[in-house]
Amino acid sequence: MATESIILCSRRIAEKHLKVAVAESATAGRLATAFALTPDSGQIFLGGLVCYDACTKEELLNIPPEIIEKFTAESAEVTQLLAERLTKFFKTDVAIAITGLTSPGGSEKEDKPVGTMFIHIKIPNGVYCAHREVFSGTPETIINKAVARTGELLCNLLDSVSTTSV
Incomplete structure (x- = not known):
């Protein structure tokens, strides 16, 4: 289901004649x-x-194993590389990447x-x-909150850039 924030930012992306990939x-x-x-x-x-x-991050998106080993597959560093490497697959203006921990058994620790x-x-x-x-809640709740938050962040980011500068 599309959240209100995703619907709103999609409209703004269309108004700016941009394309998005994730x-x-x-x-x-x-x-x-x-x-x-x-x-x-x-x-x-x-x-x-x-x-x-x-291994999919490494093999498909060419994330170096040493980066994953140093920072974990669910990290800011890996997420940034995922967004940057989307252009290998898509001629996109807006590149979005999400990683994280929705349930136990990953790279969670006290500070993550x-x-x-x-x-x-x-x-x-x-x-x-x-x-x-x-985020808190069940894995599905965490995922839904992350998707909605992504829409909010993207709307804010698009609002900070004028149509002529994009």
Whole structure:
């Protein structure tokens, strides 16, 4: 289901004549689904990659194993690289990546508990947002909150850039 924030930012992306693509780990395609269900999807959405496992991040998106080993597959550093490497697959203006921990058994620790999500958004002219937030609830609730938050962050980012500078 598309959240209000995804619907709103999709409209703003369309108004600016931009395209969006996503690389998802913890959200496992939920963000792509949200974009696909908006009224503007045909104008703005190019597609997405689900790279849930670390080996997929390494093999498909060429994330160096030493980066994953140093920072973990669910980290700000890996999330940024995922967003940057989307352009290998999509000619996109807006690149969004999400990683995180929705349930126990990953790389959680005291300073990175279950519910920690990393969101990295890149738009033209080198403008970006790197965001870390800890959500609570079931895995599905955490995923839904992360998708909604991504829409809010993207709307704010798009509002900070004029149409002529994009």
